Amino acid sequence: MSSKSKSNNVNSLLAAIQRKAPSSPGAAEDVPQSVALAEAPPKEPRRKAARSAVTISKPVGRVGKPVQFWLHDEDRQLVRELAAWLAGQGQRTTDSTVIRAALRMAKTGGEFLDAYRQASQLDGRLKQHKAG
């Protein structure tokens, strides 16, 4: 294959990638990475703004109550994975906030029932109860 025809192939492949635009809701328009990276956000003012936002939005009288429940190793691994993903989104989390977020997302249905059955299979107390 001549170098000219190879060059044509490369150009047509580049054009193909440009045509196959992945759907990006809310994504910025095509900006080269170098340009996008150059727009570094200001650091100090942003930190101040975040602090003041926390102070304002802090709910009054909503302290919550400590609860005790059982987590297996694989449950804690799931919490860690969710926390790691949130960290990738720039969120600083605790186990408590991760679990509370997951609870808010949960929807009843077949998948939830499957997940419950999976979890209940590991539940030692339930096994004891069934055996008794």
Added chain:
Amino acid sequence: MMNITLLAKKGGVGKSTLSILLFEAFRQAGKTVSIHDWDSQGTSTKALELITGQRSQINRNADIVIWDTPPSLEHTATATAVRGADIALVVTSPAPADVWEAEEAVKFVQSRNKKAAARVVFNKVRRTTVLGRLVDESAKQVSCPSLTVTLSARECYQHAIAQGWKALDSTAREEVLQLAVALLSLK
């Protein structure tokens, strides 16, 4: 946005090299691309600094986000990257031991993210060798489709880690772009 997670149970199969090659291919096509380097070795991060001349930053609005994971399926980062993936790309070489590990990685993806398109890509293929000729047979050993595009063992791919797109000859560029097109065609 499209999330592409590259994973493998073992190291040395070319995850980071492939991350950089895809980064460059999409960038050449005018896409915004970001690499999340979650491998503690940090190869992708170092390479990006050399290629772009800047410290890598995560661009949350990029068209394509590439997740480079640690060479372990037990690592939390691997599981997290797989959970968020639109495409989970299991990287392997044609060596039998690597293909066995690839099957474990495919099962890992299927257990963690059923919605992701799981694909195996063969890297470091030498078509003139026995293993290279048997790639199609090896692909049958894994329980998800393999990409028909394979990446050959080329020295210029190693140079691309430091020099980016300009290190690739036209044949190599064509190969990488074909892989990029194949991935975009999955979604």
